[in-house]
Amino acid sequence: MxxxxxxxxxxxxxxxxxxxxxxxxxxxxxxxxxxxxxxxxxxxxxxxxxxxxxxxxxxxxxxxxxxxxxxxxxxxRDPMEVVLVMDTSGSMAGAPIEQAKAAALKFAEQLPDTAHLAVVGFGDGAATLAPMGSAREEVAAAISGLAARGETALYDAVVEAASLFTGSDARRVLVLLSDGGDTVSTAELDDAVVAVADAGAELRAVALETAESAPGALQVLSAGEVTTASDAAALAAAYETVALELTGxxxxxxxxxxxxxxxxxxxxxxxxxxxxxxxxxxxxxxxxxxxxxxxxxxxxxxxxxxxxxxxxxxTADRLSEKWTLPAGIALVFAGALVTLWLTMRSGREDEPVFIPAEALATIPEDRPGWLKRAGKSARHLGDTVARRSRAGAIDTALDRAGLAIRPGEFVVVAATGVVVGVTTGLVLAGLPGAVLFGGLAAVLPRLVLGGLASRRRRAFSDQLEGTLQTIAGSLRAGYGLVQAISTVATESPSPTSVEFNRVVMENRLGRSLEDSLKAMVRRLDDEDFGWVVEAIEIQREVGGNLAEVLDTVTGTIRDRNMIRRQIHALSAEGRLSAYILLGLPFVIAGFIATISPDYLAELTDTSVGKMMLAGAGVLMFFGGLWIRKIIRVEF
Structure with missing residues (x-):
């Protein structure tokens, strides 16, 4: 009782x-x-x-x-673990077991690839033929190898199957096929029912109607969820019904x-x-x-x-579906951005230059009319925006980065990027997403300019030692300083050639050499080159051998560069650790979002999760600043 x-x-x-x-x-x-x-x-x-x-x-x-x-x-595509519990007693011999194997194989194919499967067979006893998480080929082999003989250890099989579940957050399902009642189990009916309940699983029963059928036991085990097959041929339809219910x-x-x-x-x-x-x-x-x-x-x-x-x-396709619209919008805006960039780049050809009238008529008009109009419109809009913004500061930043575009053009490109960010964020996550993506898009141009300027400054510093040796050699050969600088402008790689060529051009237009070199120092923001210019100024005021002065400065710069490179090598491990610490959370989040988006939804779709993400972002920001202070050695 x-x-x-x-x-x-x-x-x-x-x-x-x-x-x-x-x-x-x-x-x-x-x-x-x-x-x-x-x-x-x-x-x-x-x-x-x-x-x-x-x-x-x-x-x-x-x-x-x-x-x-x-x-x-x-x-x-929600996580699901399914145990196929197959009756292999003697009463299933012949057509029933063959039809059951074919139906079970088709059932396994109908389940999504995110479902983990296991197989348990029972006759005189219960045996696990394929453990949970087995490859589909192993599951198919286990099902195909079933043979009917012996008694019916139904309850033992249910207890055995209930012990195979491993996933804590996965849906757990037992699919039980039997054509008769239990005859030899050591476990009782209530033991099997409690085992299923303790496992947190649901049991779907497929009953093959025979003279030995015991529908009462299957009704109790499955809480009423019994799909009946009138004969062996109907097993495929019964299994298909269960598969549809599991994905329903x-x-x-x-x-x-x-x-x-x-x-x-x-x-x-x-x-x-x-x-x-x-x-x-x-x-x-x-x-x-x-x-x-x-x-x-x-x-x-x-x-x-x-x-x-x-x-x-x-569920698993929700991410790709969700990204379809914003990705399309981003591609449209990216195309517009590229077109705008090309028109502005081509528009630089329209800057006034001195061309003889007879030569002007020979220049082919190969640009389409729409491209000329788009270029003029973009330049006009850019110049209008630039007049109302910090055009001087932007121009200085563009010079340092080595970008040959107008400040107004850069403002238009940056504004287009903000529009793309706001639109994408609004589609993805509403107003908070618009603020986040718009803010990132607004900061990104400044970061890009800073990165380009830093890379260009490092390249100039690496070339400076050879540049000074070239100037000193030219001076010893009898050239003047302007001629030596001109030699550097024609023979050095970029960005040294570009910067010194600008100095030469400014000098030819009437600007003093000292002013041009000082402007170059401000443009490059290079401390070592600032010392070179100061040395040149002192030599021009007090006299002396400039070649020897440059040789001395070159030796000092060589020693500083050697120490700087040693510091860079010694701090490499710290930089690598910083990259891993700051990048690992995003890599793990992307991995989880790919394999189990619902698991990550606890953070992204709930108020508490969003607060935790915001707090983590703030902590990562300050942590990044702290790490930057540790690994960035001032020299």
């Missing part, structure tokens, strides 16, 4: 915990209000609805009598400002009519109870006998 009571209680627990479909209708599996006003409801639908391939338009959500817009996601869960996400206890009614168009379910949900506590099934669907919502074969967004 005690065992029967325990079995009945465990069966009741299973009926509630599994959230399975009862009576061929719709059932609410879970309700999540942690991100209120956003509410998510997971429903399980019959196999007939899944087979009809419902679209998002086949779902309707009504909150307290008012229909609300809802996003629908098919949870076909949908998450409906919607927003509501309602508070307190609300009634949520869900309607689904099915091949045979409109199915519905109602749930009373306390928005404050998140508790929910079954409500009264609504009698009337919303206006204009009716049955669809042949719904269009459009797949509802799957």
């Amino acid at each position: 005690r065992r029967l009571a325990a079995a009945a209680a465990a069966a009741a627990i299973l009926m509630v915990a599994s959230g399975a479909i009862a009576g061929g209708g719709v059932e609410v599996v879970s309700v999540d209000v942690s991100a209120h006003p956003e509410v998510s409801v997971v429903v399980a639908v019959p196999a007939t609805v899944v087979a009809a391939a419902p679209t998002a338009d086949d779902f309707a959500v009504v909150v307290d009598g008012s229909r609300v817009a809802a996003d629908v996601y098919a949870l076909v 869960r949908y998450r409906l996400t919607f927003s509501t400002n309602a508070s307190g206890v609300v009634a949520i009614d869900i309607f689904i168009n099915g091949p045979g009519g409109v199915l519905s379910v109602s749930q009373q949900v306390d928005i404050t506590t998140g508790s929910s109870t079954a409500g009264v099934t609504p009698a009337e669907p919303p206006a204009g919502f009716g049955p669809v006998d042949s719904p269009a074969p459009v797949t509802v967004i799957a």
Whole structure:
């Protein structure tokens, strides 16, 4: 008596915990209000609805009598562990076991690739033929190797199968095939029921009708979820029904400002009519109870006998689906940005230069009219923006970075990037995303300019030692300083050649050599070259051998560069550690988002998770500054 009571209680627990479909209708599996006003409801639908391939338009959500817009996601790729429990007793010999193996193989193929499978066979005893997580080839081999003989250790097999689950957050399902009652198990019926309940699993039974059938035991084990096959040929259809039911869960996400206890009614168009379910949900506590099934669907919502074969967004495909629109927008804006850049670059050809009138007529007009008009419009807009902004500071930054564009053009490019960032962020995550992506897009041009300027300055510093040796050699050969600088401008690599060529051109236009060199120091912001210019100024004031002075400065710079390189090598390990520490969280987050997006959704879709992410971002920012101070040695 005690065992029967325990079995009945465990069966009741299973009926509630599994959230399975009862009576061929719709059932609410879970309700999540942690991100209120956003509410998510997971429903399980019959196999007939899944087979009809419902679209998002086949779902309707009504909150307290008012229909609300809802996003629908098919949870076909949610983590799931499935144990196939196969009856291999002597009564299954012949056609039944062969049909059962073929049906089980097809069933395994119908499950998503994210589902982990295991196989347990039972005759005189229960044996695990393929442990949880086995490759699909191993599962297929285990099923194909089944042979019918012996008695029926049904309860032992269920206890054995319930012990195979490993995933803590995965849905757990046992699919049990049997054609008769238990005959030799050491475990009792209530032991098997309690084992399933303790594992947090749901059991779906496939019963093959024979003279030895024991439907009562299967009913208790599966909490009423028994799919019957009248003969061996019907096993394929029975397994297909179970597969459709396992993949027949949908998450409906919607927003509501309602508070307190609300009634949520869900309607689904099915091949045979409109199915519905109602749930009373306390928005404050998140508790929910079954409500009264609504009698009337919303206006204009009716049955669809042949719904269009459009797949509802799957959980694992949600990321790619979510990125489709912003990616398209980003590509459009990127194309516009490239076009704008090309027009502005080509527009530099329109700057006034001294060309003889007779030669002007010979220049071919090979640029399309639309390109000329776009270039002029971009330059006009850029110049207008530049006149109202810090054009001088931007021009200095562009010079340091070695970019040959106007300040106004740079402002237009940066503004376009901000538009792209704001638009993408708005589509991805609403207003917070727009602020975040827009802010990043606004800061990115400054970071790019800083990076280009730093790289250009390092290249100039590396070339400076050879440059001074060339100037000193030219001076010893009898050349003047301007001629020596001209030699460097023609024979040195970039950026040294570019900078010294500018000095030569300014000198030819009437600017003093000292002023041009000082401007070059300000432009490059190079401390070592500043010493060189000071040495040249002192020599021109007090006299002396400039070649010897430059040789002395070259030796000092050589020693400084050697020490600088040693410091750079010694701090390499610290820099690598900094890169790993700062990049690892993003790499792990991307990996988890790829393999299990719902696991990461606890951080991205809940208020507490978003607060934790914001706090982590602030801590990482200050941590990055701290690490930068540690690994950046001032010299």
